[in-house]
Amino acid sequence: MSEDLWSIDNLPYGVASTADGQAQVVTRLGDDIIQLATLAGLDNVRKWARCFQQDSLNAFLAQGNSSWSAARSWLQQILQDDRRRDLVARATRPIEDVTLHLPVQVADYVDFYASEQHATNVGSIFRPDGAALTPNWKHLPIGYHGRSGTVVVSGTDIRRPVGQRKGKDDPEPVFGPSVRLDIEAELGFVVGGATAIGERVPTDAAAEHLFGVALFNDWSARDIQAWEYVPLGPFLGKSFASSISAWVTPFEALVAAKIPLPQQDPQPLDYLRGANLFGLDIDFEVRLNDTVISRPPYQQMYWSPAQMLAHLTVGGASLRNGDLFASGTVSGDARDERGSLLELAWSGAEPVELADGTTRSFLQDGDRVTITATAPGVAGGRIALGEVSGTILPSTAG
Structure with missing residues (x-):
């Protein structure tokens, strides 16, 4: 049931850290989180690697609607590409191994x-x-x-x-x-x-x-x-x-x-x-x-x-x-x-x-x-x- 509710149709954004790493922007798939800065870096998508490396979504929000849509399309494609399964695995952590943080530095x-x-x-x-x-x-x-x-x-x-x-x-x-x-x-x-x-x-x-x-x-x-x-x-x-x-x-x-x-x-x-x-x-x-x-x-x-x-x-x-x-x-x-x-x-x-x-x-x-x-x-x-x-x-x- 958890996997159904957190399927590839969902892919919400959050911010999480591991015990040995800094906080970065993540998404959730089933009971796993995917570190998006890590994934974008491994896939040589520098634009998103930089903004996903932040401890809030604010830098990503600043990129605007077209970038939000493009990033979601990239993410869905890479998660469904069997040829890049090993790459995704390197950016994946069980959700119980991370700490979730405030996702946005709230402006107003x-x-x-x-x-x-x-x-x-x-x-x-x-x-x-x-x-x-x-x-x-x-x-x-x-x-x-x-x-x-x-x-x-x-x-x-x-x-x-x-x-x-x-x-x-x-x-x-x-x-x-x-x-x-x-x-x-x-x-x-x-x-x-x-x-x-x-x-x-x-x-x-x-x-x-x-x-x-x-x-x-x-x-x-x-x-x-x-x-x-x-x-x-x-x-x-x-x-x-x-x-x-x-x-x-x-x-x-x-x-x-x-x-x-x-x-x-x-x-x-x-x-x-x-x-x-x-x-x-x-x-x-x-x-x-x-x-x-x-x-x-x-x-x-x-x-x-x-x-x-x-x-x-x-x-x-x-x-x-x-x-x-x-x-x-x-x-x-x-x-x-x-x-x-x-x-x-x-x-x-x-x-x-x-x-x-x-x-x-x-x-x-x-x-x-x-x-x-x-x-x-x-x-x-x-x-x-x-x-x-x-x-x-x-x-x-x-």
């Missing part, structure tokens, strides 16, 4: 809010006496700028954050560890092809900059967030950590996963329209300790990644190689398709029961969250999008 990071179901649920919880969706929600992809420096690779432990919080019955705010620590199952989009300040990226040009996707968990301190977010939005409730998968799946591996968007009504403004808008057929699974608590469907996401990128740049913001933007929480219509504990437990009113008989409204110290996903492969079957996981450590401050 933006998080969107692209699921209508998630936005409706959160609006109903935070504003029970008002409209669930804010008036602007169906007119533009809402987002906020996050901290790129606290994006960490899957497997990194997450320290419980501290900050101000004020419950509805508290006379004054208090300071201390978050008691409503949450997850957000999301899809991250890795960007390449830098642009100048003031240069817009229209929806029909988004493919030139959308390199690939990676699973993403935007850990959220809901009590800190609820007190601070009016009027400027998330700050300390989001800035302490966001986790990203070690594997970035290139968009060329997701051709069969592209689907039409849900109907957008009202019709967006001109700059958010285009001939190449798409959604993605990706199935998520969220596991809390030993229990699968949710299976969010990305298929229902309202805004296309092309629209998110167009909106991000329409005001003049430049793109940098290694930019990252995320979809926001992926949620579906059913309760077991909600991508956050805030929704699953309805802000604590309906706790989630785990396999060991305990319940959760929010995360406890020692809890481990693992998010996985699969998508249709180009040649049939399915491909894996890796995983993103993290374990909650106690706060170090009172």
